[in-house]
Amino acid sequence: MSIYVVGHKNPDTDSICAAISYAALKQAMGEDATAIRCGEINKETQYALDYFDVAAPILATKVEAGQKVIQVDHNEVGQAIDGLADAELIEIVDHHRFGGLNTAGPIYVHTEPVGCTSTIIANMFWDKNINIPKDIAGLLLSAIMSDTVLYKSPTCTDKDHDAAEKLAEIAEVDLHEYAMAMLKAGAGVGDKTPAEIAKTDSKPFSFGSYKALVSQISVMDTAEVLDMKADITAAMKDICDKEGYNLIMLMVTDIIEESTDLVFYGEPKKLIADAFKQDASGDCIHLPGVMSRKKQIVPPLTEAAAKF
Structure with a gap:
């Protein structure tokens, strides 16, 4: 049974891109992992997926009992996919505060006070000496630019900045030009009610x-x-x-x-x-x-x- 890697409900760009990228890292390490999502893709995220020609994760609003799950970009129960209480949570990779999550046993948890979960995942690739493919680098970059609002957010750290610069080289994009285009694609109300x-x-x-x-x-x-x-x-x-x-x-x-x-x-x-x-x-x-x-x-x- 494949391990599901999933972000939070009402997913943003980091939630989606982190799930795809961490599943790719797990696959590169020889593990059977699949990225899923528990909400609709927003316009900003869709721009990034289309730009780097990556398919959106499978939509799954609930996980079955016993399913192995890795949470990325969240840890609070209220933000998690339905059915998690009966599934087997095995890992958390996140950059948020902890919000009262209980587990049946000890699990692997990797959290850092950085501006984006994808910054953590990018460095996990590099720490393990695993090359980041161009499309995955593009998604990781997109997430960092989104979460830090092109470095303007007070959550942005030197680690986010350094990761983004390296990822832009791998993805072969002009960082500022690409980030502004992505942010513009997601900005505004469009046809939302x-x-x-x-x-x-x-x-x-x-x-x-x-x-x-x-x-x-x-x-x-x-x-x-x-x-x-x-x-x-x-x-x-x-x-x-x-x-x-x-x-x-x-x-x-x-x-x-x-x-x-x-x-x-x-x-x-x-x-x-x-x-x-x-x-x-x-x-x-x-x-x-x-x-x-x-x-x-x-x-x-x-x-x-x-x-x-």
């Missing part, structure tokens, strides 16, 4: 006793999203009612201006006010310099929740 916008690249979190969903959409012009704010917050209300969230937040991140408008619905708004030291009585606050959910949104919310 308000509900789809509200759940773009979404991840569930628990802040104290509050169940929250934090989404993020990257754009070149925030007006195209903010002009739909009333419809988006109405969709957020519907999601809260149907899925049991106390609070939904959408990061509308401006790639050019390097800032975020945080649109939100639910309670307690005091959690947002305390976390970001702003008046949160409305449904949106502006956060200059904020681009990272992992480093600039989740930590202050977690800290604020601890005071409730």
Whole structure:
């Protein structure tokens, strides 16, 4: 039985590219591994897959009991593929905080405080003296450029930068030219409905006793999203009612201006006010310099929740 390598629900570029690349590394090491996905491919990721002529992983919304699974780019239960509790989790490769995952026994875990899981995987290839194929290098590069927003995110480290430069050489692309084209391909709302916008690249979190969903959409012009704010917050209300969230937040991140408008619905708004030291009585606050959910949104919310 092949080992499944899978990223999180509502996958982003790192989640998909890390799954494909880590499965390729396992195969190069003589192991039977298959990349799968538990969500739809977004436009940015599809651009990368098309550019480097790589097929998307198999869509599998659930794993069967006993199936061996490797998680990449996540470790929290709420973000994991359905059925994982009855499967056999054997590895985690990630760059996020740990969120209460329990395992039946000891497993291999590789986490680093870097800007992208694909940075870790690229270095695993090099540490094992395994050549990275051109197409896999392209996907790894795409993930790093996406997660670090072309080095602009505060999550970006020297290790991400060094890996990206080496991968661009292997992939035979101009790093900045390719990254901007990829980011532009994924930016904007396109034909998304308000509900789809509200759940773009979404991840569930628990802040104290509050169940929250934090989404993020990257754009070149925030007006195209903010002009739909009333419809988006109405969709957020519907999601809260149907899925049991106390609070939904959408990061509308401006790639050019390097800032975020945080649109939100639910309670307690005091959690947002305390976390970001702003008046949160409305449904949106502006956060200059904020681009990272992992480093600039989740930590202050977690800290604020601890005071409730």
